[in-house]
Amino acid sequence: MSQHRHPGAPGRAGAVPALPDLPEATVARLPEYLRALHNLADTGHETVSSEGLSAAAGVNSAKLRKDLSHLGSYGTRGVGYDVALLIEQIEYVLGLTQRRAVALVGVGNLGHALAGYDGFASRGFRIAALLDADRSRVGEEINGLVVRHVDDLPAVAAEESLAIGVIATPAAAAQQVADQLVAVGVTSILNFAPCVLSVPEGVDVRKVDLAIELQILSFHEHRKASLTALPATGGSALTALPGGFAATDTQEAIGT
Amino acid sequence: MSQHRHPGAPGRAGAVPALPDLPEATVARLPEYLRALHNLADTGHETVSSEGLSAAAGVNSAKLRKDLSHLGSYGTRGVGYDVALLIEQIEYVLGLTQRRAVALVGVGNLGHALAGYDGFASRGFRIAALLDADRSRVGEEINGLVVRHVDDLPAVAAEESLAIGVIATPAAAAQQVADQLVAVGVTSILNFAPCVLSVPEGVDVRKVDLAIELQILSFHEHRKASLTALPATGGSALTALPGGFAATDTQEAIGT
DNA sequence: CGCGATTTGTGCACGTCTTCACAAGCGCCT
DNA sequence: AGGCGCTTGTGAAGACGTGCACAAATCGCG
Numbered sequence: 412m413s414q415h416r417h418p419g420a421p422g423r424a425g426a427v428p429a430l431p432d433l434p435e436a437t438v439a440r441l442p443e444y445l446r447a448l449h450n451l452a453d454t455g456h457e458t459v460s461s462e463g464l465s466a467a468a469g470v471n472s473a474k475l476r477k478d479l480s481h482l483g484s485y486g487t488r489g490v491g492y493d494v495a496l497l498i499e500q501i502e503y504v505l506g507l508t509q510r511r512a513v514a515l516v517g518v519g520n521l522g523h524a525l526a527g528y529d530g531f532a533s534r535g536f537r538i539a540a541l542l543d544a545d546r547s548r549v550g551e552e553i554n555g556l557v558v559r560h561v562d563d564l565p566a567v568a569a570e571e572s573l574a575i576g577v578i579a580t581p582a583a584a585a586q587q588v589a590d591q592l593v594a595v596g597v598t599s600i601l602n603f604a605p606c607v608l609s610v611p612e613g614v615d616v617r618k619v620d621l622a623i624e625l626q627i628l629s630f631h632e633h634r635k636a637s638l639t640a641l642p643a644t645g646g647s648a649l650t651a652l653p654g655g656f657a658a659t660d661t662q663e664a665i666g667t
Numbered sequence: 668m669s670q671h672r673h674p675g676a677p678g679r680a681g682a683v684p685a686l687p688d689l690p691e692a693t694v695a696r697l698p699e700y701l702r703a704l705h706n707l708a709d710t711g712h713e714t715v716s717s718e719g720l721s722a723a724a725g726v727n728s729a730k731l732r733k734d735l736s737h738l739g740s741y742g743t744r745g746v747g748y749d750v751a752l753l754i755e756q757i758e759y760v761l762g763l764t765q766r767r768a769v770a771l772v773g774v775g776n777l778g779h780a781l782a783g784y785d786g787f788a789s790r791g792f793r794i795a796a797l798l799d800a801d802r803s804r805v806g807e808e809i810n811g812l813v814v815r816h817v818d819d820l821p822a823v824a825a826e827e828s829l830a831i832g833v834i835a836t837p838a839a840a841a842q843q844v845a846d847q848l849v850a851v852g853v854t855s856i857l858n859f860a861p862c863v864l865s866v867p868e869g870v871d872v873r874k875v876d877l878a879i880e881l882q883i884l885s886f887h888e889h890r891k892a893s894l895t896a897l898p899a900t901g902g903s904a905l906t907a908l909p910g911g912f913a914a915t916d917t918q919e920a921i922g923t
Numbered sequence: 924c925g926c927g928a929t930t931t932g933t934g935c936a937c938g939t940c941t942t943c944a945c946a947a948g949c950g951c952c953t
Numbered sequence: 954a955g956g957c958g959c960t961t962g963t964g965a966a967g968a969c970g971t972g973c974a975c976a977a978a979t980c981g982c983g
Contacts, residue, residue: 430893433886436940442882446861460960469863473942473963480962488961489949505882506889513881524780525877530861534878535885574888575881598891599884601877605702605786607725615887617880621781621857622790624873625769625831626698626761628855629791630689631871632830633762635854637686692970716930729933729972736932744931745979924983931978940969948961953954 430504437478443468444475445501446534452494460491502535512539512571514597516588517580518548518558521603525579526553539571544584561591568595575599582606589616686760693734699724700731701757702790708750716747758791768795768827770853772844773836774804774814777859781835782809792831796823800840817847824851831855838862845872 433441447467451459461479465472479486479497482504486492502508513536515525525531526541541553542561551558559567567573576592578585578600585604592600593614602608602618610616689697703723707715717735721728735742735753738760742748758764769792771781781787782797797809798817807814815823823829832848834841834856841860848856855871858864861879864872 430890432890434939438883438886439879441886442876442879443863445882446879447863461962462960467863471942473944474940476960476962477941484962486961487949488947489951489959491960504886504889506885506892507882511881511885511888520783521780524777527776528877530876530878531881534882536878536881575884577881599888601880601884607699607703607723613891615884617884619875619877619880620698620786621784621875622786622792623695623698623702624857624875625767625787625792625833626701626763626790627694628831628857628871628873629762629767630694630697630760632767632855633760634686634688635869636762690970717932718930727972729974730970732930732932733971740932742931743979744977745929745981747930926982927980928982929978929980931976933976934974936971936973938969938971940967942967943965944963946961946963949959950957951959952957 431482433481433504437481440468440470440474440478441482441501441505442534443470444478445498445505448494448498448501452498456494458487458491459494459497461486464492505535507535510535510537511575512537512573513575513577514538514540514542514564514567514571514573514592515577515579516542516561516592517578517584517604518543518551518553519579519581522579523553525577525603526556536575539573540567542567544580544588561588564591564595568597573597575601577601577603578608579603687738689737689760693737696724696726696730696734697738697757697761698790699726700734701754701761704750704754704757708754712750714743714747715750715753717742720748761791763791766791766793767831768793768829769831769833770794770796770798770820770823770827770829770848771833771835772798772817772848773834773840773859774799774807774809775835775837778835779809781833781859782812795827795829798823800836800844817844820847820851824853829853831857833857833859834864835859 444464447464448459450467451464461472461476465475468475479492482500484492484497484500513531515522515538518526518541522541526538531538538556541556541558542564543549543558544561546560548558549560573595574597576597576599578588580588582604585602585606586608589600589602589608589610593610598613599615600608600610600617602616603620605620605622608616700720703720704715706723707720717728717732721731724731735748738756740748740756741752769787771778771794774782774797778797778799782794787794794812797812797814798820799805799814800817802816804814805816829851830853832853832855834844836844838860841858841862842864845856845858845864845866849866849870854869856864856866856873858872858874859876861876866872
């Protein structure tokens with residue numbers, strides 16, 4: 412342990428450290444750990460135990476340890492993890508050492524809000540361009556950025572190193588926009604339009620559908636209602652819940 | 668099969684059909700099927716095969732069949748599924764037969780956009796109230812709704828049957844808002860604030876964090892970049908991808 | 924009326940994810 | 954120096970999710 416090899420350090424010279432291929436489930440949790448770690452760092456903590464960090468991130472501590480072990484993390488037994496070092500490592504693995512440029516297409520209701528969302532800027536991203544197909548919107552200034560026409564995408568891509576695109580258009584336009592993004596070299600797309608996108612292999616698409624989230628909650632409401640309607644199953648509504656829901660996406664119990 | 672018992676039919680009399688407890692993964696996909704089915708219905712299709720529907724929803728056909736079988740679905744071998752009937756069934760299971768009232772707390776950047784998002788209204792939800800802690804915002808009218816102060820929550824809950832709350836406040840305020848929501852009987856929360864919420868058992872929380880989605884994409888970008896930097900592993904970038912990524916959240920191949 | 928084409932529903936095997944439980948390692952205190 | 958308490962890292966087991974492949978069922982046609 413004498414040789415602290417900071418993977419994220421600027422002067423890294425050798426071959427690429429060959430990103431350990433992490434389980435998808437782990438990757439999805441790393442950003443949450445990162446956020447919790449930044450909170451800890453801001454409140455003056457220098458080290459944190461897996462117990463403490465897992466509570467702050469809302470997960471099981473064993474899961475957290477396994478996640479961190481996957482990226483070959485250096486914790487110290489009996490002490491915990493060095494907060495600053497862990498931040499550095501996770502940011503490196505997530506590819507956040509460079510501030511990535513993002514193109515946002517669709518400056519409607521939602522796109523407008525996304526353009527003004529400071530959470531992007533504060534967490535490693537930079538909105539490099541706002542684009543819209545509606546020429547009447549072109550020229551509008553939002554948050555210091557001027558809206559350009561979506562046909563300018565090739566020009567934008569030439570100016571910036573674009574790898575990520577965000578689609579906030581109506582569903583009907585989304586596929587065409589996706590094709591245009593792919594055509595200029597974008598290989599990751601965050602899609603807010605309620606539709607399935609067809610993209611070539613090698614392009615990653617993540618979808619966020621606000622209505623779907625509500626519908627999932629609606630199901631649980633329905634289920635809870637149908638449970639309380641059945642007095643048969645002994646016990647209160649608390650114990651009546653057939654286990655398996657708390658872990659998936661529900662977060663209970665946060666420590667401080 | 669002579670006895671088509673429409674579970675979602677209005678006149679359902681007997682005891683609650685005891686919602687089959689579906690796997691969470693299935694529940695998460697049902698809304699996607701529902702959207703695809705509505706599209707099909709709008710384009711005049713009366714029946715659809717598992718192959719066709721799965722393509723429209725961007726999933727494996729076997730997975731779709733298994734999902735539908737879980738809710739005891741009635742397909743017809745050799746023919747497929749009745750689109751209208753399936754819509755009815757899924758909407759029933761998801762608890763969408765009633766239009767659910769939703770309280771939206773936080774009318775900032777994002778909350779403003781959510782208040783104007785018509786995808787909620789068109790997919791089974793009704794924004795029953797807009798609330799904010801900032802008194803200077805109270806009284807503002809958005810999309811036909813007047814913003815009220817968050818302290819009015821008990822009054823709102825008394826007027827409406829509130830079960831779902833949406834939090835679109837800054838992270839610092841989210842926990843307090845969650846507590847207030849829970850206090851007035853809300854049992855499902857959709858949280859857009861980048862923080863972990865602590866809620867009592869029996870309350871479901873789903874979290875949507877826009878920056879996290881981008882960070883996950885960033886990881887894949889980083890990985891793809893580190894792969895193309897290694898000429899060692901034979902084959903093109905296409906085949907170099909270690910399998911297991913296409914299925915998780917990436918949607919390829921959509922048929923029409 | 925029977926047969927072939929088609930499609931559903933599902934048993935089974937496999938891979939992934941989660942959780943427990945504990946050995947190994949580290950620092951501190953005496 | 955030695956022991957003790959604390960914490961990490963991980964083996965193993967079980968739960969969960971996925972996808973193949975095929976039997977069972979249905980329709981349409983000759």
